[in-house]
Amino acid sequence: MSAVCGILAVAAANNLVTIPLLVVCVLLLCSIYLGFPKLLHAFSRHHTSP
Amino acid sequence: MSIGSATWALLLSFGVTSILLPFVWVILRRRKVLDVPNDRSSHTLPTPRGAGIAQLGGLCVGLFGSGLPTLVLFGIAGFSVIGAFDDWRSTSAKYRLMGQVSLAAVLMIVAMSLNVLVMTYVLAAAGVITLVLLVNVCNFMDGINGISAIHGVVFGITYFAIFSTIPAHGWASLGLALIGISVAFFPWNFRIRAQMFLGDSGSYLLGGATGFLVIGAWVVGVNPIVALVPISIYFCDVSATLFRRLVNGENLIHAHRDHTYQHLVLGDGHIVGQGSLLAG
Numbered sequence: 503m504s505a506v507c508g509i510l511a512v513a514a515a516n517n518l519v520t521i522p523l524l525v526v527c528v529l530l531l532c533s534i535y536l537g538f539p540k541l542l543h544a545f546s547r548h549h550t551s552p
Numbered sequence: 553m554s555i556g557s558a559t560w561a562l563l564l565s566f567g568v569t570s571i572l573l574p575f576v577w578v579i580l581r582r583r584k585v586l587d588v589p590n591d592r593s594s595h596t597l598p599t600p601r602g603a604g605i606a607q608l609g610g611l612c613v614g615l616f617g618s619g620l621p622t623l624v625l626f627g628i629a630g631f632s633v634i635g636a637f638d639d640w641r642s643t644s645a646k647y648r649l650m651g652q653v654s655l656a657a658v659l660m661i662v663a664m665s666l667n668v669l670v671m672t673y674v675l676a677a678a679g680v681i682t683l684v685l686l687v688n689v690c691n692f693m694d695g696i697n698g699i700s701a702i703h704g705v706v707f708g709i710t711y712f713a714i715f716s717t718i719p720a721h722g723w724a725s726l727g728l729a730l731i732g733i734s735v736a737f738f739p740w741n742f743r744i745r746a747q748m749f750l751g752d753s754g755s756y757l758l759g760g761a762t763g764f765l766v767i768g769a770w771v772v773g774v775n776p777i778v779a780l781v782p783i784s785i786y787f788c789d790v791s792a793t794l795f796r797r798l799v800n801g802e803n804l805i806h807a808h809r810d811h812t813y814q815h816l817v818l819g820d821g822h823i824v825g826q827g828s829l830l831a832g
Contacts (some may be wrong), residue, residue, distance in 0.1 A: 504703055504785045504832050508710030511781035521777055528781055532788040538830060539815035549685045 503535045557618055558712075561725035565614025565732030572606035573740060577748050585640055587749050595697075599746055601619060602639040603609050603752025607733040608632045610656040611757070613831075614729040620722030621668045624764050627659040631760035631808050635752030649684075652756075656683040671726070678770070686783065689790045690759035691752060696811075696817055698742035700750050700758055702832035704734025707758075710782040711765040714774060723768040730761050742828070789813060 510527055511520040517529075555750075578602035579585070587601040608629055615625055634651045637643055660676040663669040671679065694700045713728030740748045750758075762783060769779035780787075787814045799806055813831045 503830065504782065505710075507784050508706055508713075511710055512713040514781070515774055515779045516717060518614050521775060524781060525777065527757045528784050532784060535785055535788060535831070536792055536812055539812060542816060546830045 503531055506531055553740055558725050558728050558776065558783045559617050561614045562728040562732045563614075563635045563775075564616075565610040565729040566736050567610075567732075569606050569610030569733045569736035572609045573603060573736065573748070576603060576606040577740070580748070583640075585751075587751070595686035595746065597745065599749055601634040601749040601751035602636060602677055602753050603737055603740060603750050604639075604752070604757045605636055605749045607750070609735065609753055610733045610736065611729050611761070614732055615725055618722045618725035619730075620726055621663075623659065623666075623668045624768075627655070627683075627764060628757060628760040630655045630659075631683075632757040634755050635691075635754070639751040639753050643672055649688075652684050652687055653680070659683070669767065671767075671771055675767075675770055677818050679763075679767045682766050683760065684722075684786075686766070687756050687759035688764040689783070689786050690762065691755040692790050692793075692811070694750055694755040694758075695811060695814055695829055697744075697746045698738070699813060699831055700755060701727070701741055702828050704737075705731050706832050707765065707782055708734065708764050711762075711809040714769060714778075715772070718767065718772055718774075720772045723765065723772070726761060726765060726768070727798050730828070731766075733804030734758075750829065788830070 510519060510524055514521065514524045537546060553601060577600055580602050585600060585602050587595070587597045588593050611628065625701055631652065634648060634655065636649060657680050660671075660679045660771040664671055664673075664676050665677075690700065690703075693703070708727045708730035710727075712724050712731070715724035715727060737750065737754075740746065741750070766779050766783070793811050794804060794806075795810070797810060802808070813828070816830055
C-alpha cells in the first residue's frame with residue numbers, strides 16, 4: 503500500500519498525475535487498507551467453514 | 553548528486569549496519585535490554601530491542617561526505633538517542649515527548665538561523681510538527697515483524713526517486729542510506745521469531761529520517777501534498793486507531809493491539825509478514 507502511494511507521489515512529482523487525482527487515489531488506497539482486516543476475516547471464515 | 557556518492561551511501565550504510573548488528577545483539581542480550589511480551593504483544597519470547605543503534609552507526613558512516621547538511625544527521629541521531637534511552641531505561645511518555653519537541657524546535661531554529669535549510673517561519677513550524685508526528689507515528693507502527701524494515705525500504709526508494717530528478721544536496725543519499733540500513737535489518741527481524749527488535753532507537757530513527765526527507769522535499773520546492781503522500785498509510789492507520797479508541801472512551805496512551813496492521817495478523821491462516829507486506 504505504501505509502495506503504491508510512493509509510486510503515485512513520484513508520478514505526481516514528475517507531473518504525470520495531477521494533485522486532485524493524487525488526493526483521490528490516496529484516499530481510496532487508505533480506505534482499502536482500513537477495510538483489509540474485515541475482508542481477510544470474511545475470506546478466512548469462508549474457507550474454514552464446513 | 554553524483555552516482556558514485558549515492559552508491560557509496562547505500563553500500564556503506566548496509567555494510568556498516570550489517571557488521572554492527574551482531575555486536576549490538578550480544579550487548580543487548582548481556583545487558584538484558586529485552587522486550588518482555590505481555591498479553592498485548594505480538595511476540596511470545598523475550599527479545600533484545602535496540603537495533604536502531606546499529607542502524608544509526610550505518611547511517612552516519614554511509615552519509616559521511618554525502619553533502620547532506622550535518623545538522624540533519626545530528627537531528628536524526630538525536631531522535632535515535634532519545635529512543636535508546638527508553639530502550640535501556642524506560643522513561644515516561646511525557647518526558648519523551650518533551651525531549652522530541654525540544655529537539656525538533658532547536659533543530660528548526662538552528663537550520664533557519666544558520667541558513668542550513670532555507671525556509672520560512674511557517675515551514676519551520678510545519679517542520680517541528682512533522683518531525684514530532686513522524687517520530688511517534690513510526691513508533692506506534694513498529695509493532696509487527698518486518699513492518700519498519702519494509703517501510704524503511706519503501707520510503708527510501710520513494711524519496712530517492714523524488715530527489716534524484718532535482719538538484720538536492722545529499723537528500724537522495726539519505727533515501728539510499730535508509731534503504732541500506734533497513735535491508736541490513738531484514739534477516740534479524742523479518743521471520744516468524746524475530747532475533748531482535750528495532751526498539752525506540754530504531755523507530756525514532758526511521759521517523760526522524762523520514763521527517764527530514766519530507767522537510768527536505770518542501771525546502772527544494774516539491775509540492776507539500778506530494779511530499780506527504782508516501783507516509784499516508786502510516787498516518788491513516790494511526791489516526792484511524794486513535795479516533796476509534798477515542799470514540800470507545802479508551803485510554804489513548806495505553807498499549808493496545810488495535811492498529812489495522814495488527815488486525816491483519818490476528819486472523820487464522822496468515823502467512824509470515826502478511827500484515828507488514830500488505831501495509832508496505
